Amino acid sequence: xxxAGRQTWLFETEPAVLATGTxxxxxxxxxxxxxxxxxxxxxxxxLGKSWEVDEQGLIRQATExxxxxxxxxxxxxxxxxxxxxxxxxxxxxxxxxxxxxxxLGLYSACSTMTESVALGGxxxxxxxxxxxxxxxxxxxxxxxxxxxxxxxxxxxxPETAQRTVTGAGMAVIGNTGSNVVVTAATIGEVVDFGxxxxxxxxxxxxxxxxxxxxxxxHDTGQHLEDFDCIATGxxxxxxxxxxxxxFAQQGQDPGDRLTDCGMLIYAPEQxxxxxxxxxxxxxxxxxxxxLLEKIRNGTWKRIMVAATGALLSTVTxxxxxxxxxxxxxxxFERRGRVQ
Amino acid sequence: xxxAGRQTWLFETEPAVLATGTxxxxxxxxxxxxxxxxxxxxxxxxLGKSWEVDEQGLIRQATExxxxxxxxxxxxxxxxxxxxxxxxxxxxxxxxxxxxxxxLGLYSACSTMTESVALGGxxxxxxxxxxxxxxxxxxxxxxxxxxxxxxxxxxxxPETAQRTVTGAGMAVIGNTGSNVVVTAATIGEVVDFGxxxxxxxxxxxxxxxxxxxxxxxHDTGQHLEDFDCIATGxxxxxxxxxxxxxFAQQGQDPGDRLTDCGMLIYAPEQxxxxxxxxxxxxxxxxxxxxLLEKIRNGTWKRIMVAATGALLSTVTxxxxxxxxxxxxxxxFERRGRVQ
Numbered sequence: 001x002x003x004a005g006r007q008t009w010l011f012e013t014e015p016a017v018l019a020t021g022t023x024x025x026x027x028x029x030x031x032x033x034x035x036x037x038x039x040x041x042x043x044x045x046x047l048g049k050s051w052e053v054d055e056q057g058l059i060r061q062a063t064e065x066x067x068x069x070x071x072x073x074x075x076x077x078x079x080x081x082x083x084x085x086x087x088x089x090x091x092x093x094x095x096x097x098x099x100x101x102x103x104l105g106l107y108s109a110c111s112t113m114t115e116s117v118a119l120g121g122x123x124x125x126x127x128x129x130x131x132x133x134x135x136x137x138x139x140x141x142x143x144x145x146x147x148x149x150x151x152x153x154x155x156x157x158p159e160t161a162q163r164t165v166t167g168a169g170m171a172v173i174g175n176t177g178s179n180v181v182v183t184a185a186t187i188g189e190v191v192d193f194g195x196x197x198x199x200x201x202x203x204x205x206x207x208x209x210x211x212x213x214x215x216x217x218h219d220t221g222q223h224l225e226d227f228d229c230i231a232t233g234x235x236x237x238x239x240x241x242x243x244x245x246x247f248a249q250q251g252q253d254p255g256d257r258l259t260d261c262g263m264l265i266y267a268p269e270q271x272x273x274x275x276x277x278x279x280x281x282x283x284x285x286x287x288x289x290x291l292l293e294k295i296r297n298g299t300w301k302r303i304m305v306a307a308t309g310a311l312l313s314t315v316t317x318x319x320x321x322x323x324x325x326x327x328x329x330x331x332f333e334r335r336g337r338v339q
Numbered sequence: 340x341x342x343a344g345r346q347t348w349l350f351e352t353e354p355a356v357l358a359t360g361t362x363x364x365x366x367x368x369x370x371x372x373x374x375x376x377x378x379x380x381x382x383x384x385x386l387g388k389s390w391e392v393d394e395q396g397l398i399r400q401a402t403e404x405x406x407x408x409x410x411x412x413x414x415x416x417x418x419x420x421x422x423x424x425x426x427x428x429x430x431x432x433x434x435x436x437x438x439x440x441x442x443l444g445l446y447s448a449c450s451t452m453t454e455s456v457a458l459g460g461x462x463x464x465x466x467x468x469x470x471x472x473x474x475x476x477x478x479x480x481x482x483x484x485x486x487x488x489x490x491x492x493x494x495x496x497p498e499t500a501q502r503t504v505t506g507a508g509m510a511v512i513g514n515t516g517s518n519v520v521v522t523a524a525t526i527g528e529v530v531d532f533g534x535x536x537x538x539x540x541x542x543x544x545x546x547x548x549x550x551x552x553x554x555x556x557h558d559t560g561q562h563l564e565d566f567d568c569i570a571t572g573x574x575x576x577x578x579x580x581x582x583x584x585x586f587a588q589q590g591q592d593p594g595d596r597l598t599d600c601g602m603l604i605y606a607p608e609q610x611x612x613x614x615x616x617x618x619x620x621x622x623x624x625x626x627x628x629x630l631l632e633k634i635r636n637g638t639w640k641r642i643m644v645a646a647t648g649a650l651l652s653t654v655t656x657x658x659x660x661x662x663x664x665x666x667x668x669x670x671f672e673r674r675g676r677v678q
Contacts, residue, residue, distance in 0.1 A: 053658075097529040097531055102346045126465040190436040316429050
């Protein structure tokens with residue numbers, strides 16, 4: 001296969017996004033992107049016997065929806081590729097175990113979405129697979145339980161905090177049969193700017209997004225202006241402002257084309273969304289539900305999604321470690337007619 | 340690239356294992372495979388400021404060792420691919436962050452080793468990378484803290500329990516330049532036999548190993564006899580006996596060629612090793628240190644390693660969930676002269 005520079009894959013066969021399935025939690029379904037999601041959960045609180053089982057239900061339902069839209073049975077899928085934020089990826093593995101997929105579990109925190117699409121695209125592009133399903137899930141209450149405090153404590157959060165998105169987004173990627181294709185992926189390195197405050201993911205992750213976007217432009221000889229939209233994973237409003245500063249320091253101005261999935265998914269006036277959304281499902285919901293639709297319907301021709309992951313754990317936080325971050329980027333383009 | 344059946348990749352360019360680096364903990368260094376490890380830790384107890392920092396040191400040192408033996412600088416590595424058992428893969432990400440590698444984090448519990456080699460082999464075979472480094476680490480004390488009880492409790496364990504291996508194994512995989520090559524990989528599906536006891540990993544994982552080995556044979560039209568050795572990841576003595584029963588039920592007898600990394604790494608008379616070793620580093624230490632050396636030195640020509648992962652987390656255990664398991668297999672062969 002074709003590569004560019006030191007860390008970019010060029011998918012010459014242009015793997016197609018055959019269909020996507022998105023399932024949004026209640027708050028996400030009440031946000032500005034509501035109309036773009038396939039399934040909107042309207043009930044508040046726990047639906048099953050635990051938050052974790054609820055989250056497994058999200059990825060299962062997103063998978064069923066994507067398969068149904070692609071008119072495929074589970075048997076038509078060669079590999080399921082993805083992950084979630086739970087320790088040991090129990091959302092991904094438990095949620096999909098009944099489909100009988102060959103499963104490749106990945107983890108790079110909230111950049112797991114683009115890691116999944118990058119490797120899924122690679123498998124299809126190289127012929128290692130005909131059809132894969134790739135994506136992520138997250139749940140605000142499983143993340144609170146794992147990374148922060150029991151919800152019952154009612155711990156106050158600062159304005160730099162981000163809300164973990166409840167939802168799941170899955171994409172069926174195959175050889176051909178859609179006007180949205182994956183044309184490139186850039187794999188990121190770990191960037192550590194020494195941020196230690198787990199309420200400041202945006203600040204920790206902005207340098208990783210900056211590094212990966214620059215690496216992509218450098219590897220491919222392109223410019224910010226070559227993209228109709230560049231969406232980072234989930235920096236939130238504060239991280240987004242920091243990323244704009246990093247570009248400005250290099251004399252670059254991405255203008256309106258630079259946006260962020262964590263900013264798009266909630267309206268600032270929604271309750272307790274703070275600096276914006278985060279979580280492994282933030283970029284998969286926004287990308288698969290909304291951004292790809294804008295390619296499909298003719299608004300855009302070519303976009304980059306650079307999801308960002310904060311690589312902390314409860315243990316590293318308690319041990320006063322910094323928060324290393326990573327970002328992987330993928331490029332989606334329209335081919336053929338508007339649908 | 341070439342595939343076989345529904346879940347097997349055939350690496351026609353035969354990516355070469357250029358060098359391996361293995362770092363073994365104290366108990367592992369006192370075991371029967373001691374002579375085969377590059378670095379043997381002789382000091383007991385905590386070496387740095389935490390068990391987690393110690394584990395990060397293991398994967399860092401295994402990486403430095405592999406690079407040194409391959410006579411490569413970190414800049415020569417395109418991607419680092421791997422993982423560990425810690426929630427959010429902090430061993431892999433923190434341990435390797437200073438090398439500046441592009442990092443692809445994977446998780447499939449103790450089968451992360453073969454998932455890493457399978458995807459690393461794929462990257463090199465397809466030209467997505469020239470050279471990668473792949474592998475895993477684990478540490479008995481980070482695993483105890485995460486999955487079981489504080490060591491200070493002195494909780495008694497049953498004979499079905501397994502000891503998490505302390506160590507790390509990394510392999511540099513490139514286009515050419517070694518007499519050991521990776522020729523195939525089979526990606527597994529999740530198998531759940533309803534085992535709920537976290538002291539019975541072997542019973543939970545044996546069906547996954549069986550399924551993946553059979554899938555490999557079915558996909559490639561081969562037989563057990565086509566391999567000089569078939570090593571499962573870490574079933575331990577009890578899981579190994581169950582796997583033999585599963586073969587026997589199909590009228591198959593793998594004979595002496597079937598072994599298990601969890602059985603090989605400790606002698607039964609070593610202290611507190613119970614049914615044998617487990618942990619993400621069990622199969623990487625045994626494979627990279629010992630099994631590949633037996634190919635290199637001419638004892639064997641062709642082996643299969645089917646590492647096995649128990650996909651539980653503390654949360655799923657406490658929620659009384661079963662333990663789904665998975666196994667990915669890779670095939671190593673000798674090409675050219677014995678070294």
